[in-house]
Amino acid sequence: MEGNEVRKALQDNHINLAWLAEEWGITPQALSARLNVKMFKRGYLIEITQILGKDIFGIGIKTEQQPVLNISANSTASLNAGNYPVIEYVSVPYFSGCVGIHYLRYDAEPRYMFGDTIFLQEATNVMPGQIYLFFTGSDWFIRRALLTDKSGTYNLVALNSYYPDYEVKKKDILQMYKIVGTISREQT
Known part of the structure; x- marks a missing residue:
């Protein structure tokens, strides 16, 4: 692809060149x-595609961005960009199909630190011993799930022993x- 074709594709997609240079x-x-x-x-072309989060050049690069949601208010709505404001997007292939949240609690330390961005996938079944983000009618929290009996009661164990x-x-x-x-973001 020639440089002038790249410039035209950027202009056709209303990409601000000063912004692109800064992001690059x-x-x-x-x-x-x-x-x-x-x-x-x-x-x-690949670097620009990754910055834009979409392939405007037809080079066959698939990019997927994961939304990081603001869930500061306690809610029962499903975690998706339609229910919560998006703070930012990240593009990490390993987190494909996930949503992220900034976890601003201490109950999951030292595994998950205050301010970490945690990436989640909706679960329908609990696998004993796995760690989940749970929403109940009154709260939401991270816990390790252990099945306590056949009736469907779970013992949700805090990762931080102070909780x-x-x-x-x-x-x-x-x-x-x-x-x-x-x-994890470096704390300053």
Whole structure:
């Protein structure tokens, strides 16, 4: 693909070139120089595609972005971008199909620290010993789930020993999400 074709694709998709240069970590002059070349490097196309989160050049790169939701208010709504404001998007292939939240509690430390971005997938069944984010009618929290009896009561064990464990009947769990992974941000 030629540089002028790349420039046209960017303009057709209303991509601000100054913004793109800043996101790419180069100067606007460096971007202009790259767009003036006869043969635009495929690696540059891939980098731009990753920045944009979509393939406007038809190079066959699939990108998926995961929303990070603001769930600061206690709610019973399903975790998706239609129910909660999106704070930001990330693109981590391992978290494909997940939603993220900033976990602003201490009950899951030291495994999940205050401020970590935790990526979740909705779960329908509890696997004993796994860690989940649970929503009940009165609260939401991260706990390790242990089945206590055949009637469907779970012992939800806090990861931080300073916080209480809960016994919760399956019918009282409104939603549960398996924790797929986390991104920790350096605290300053």
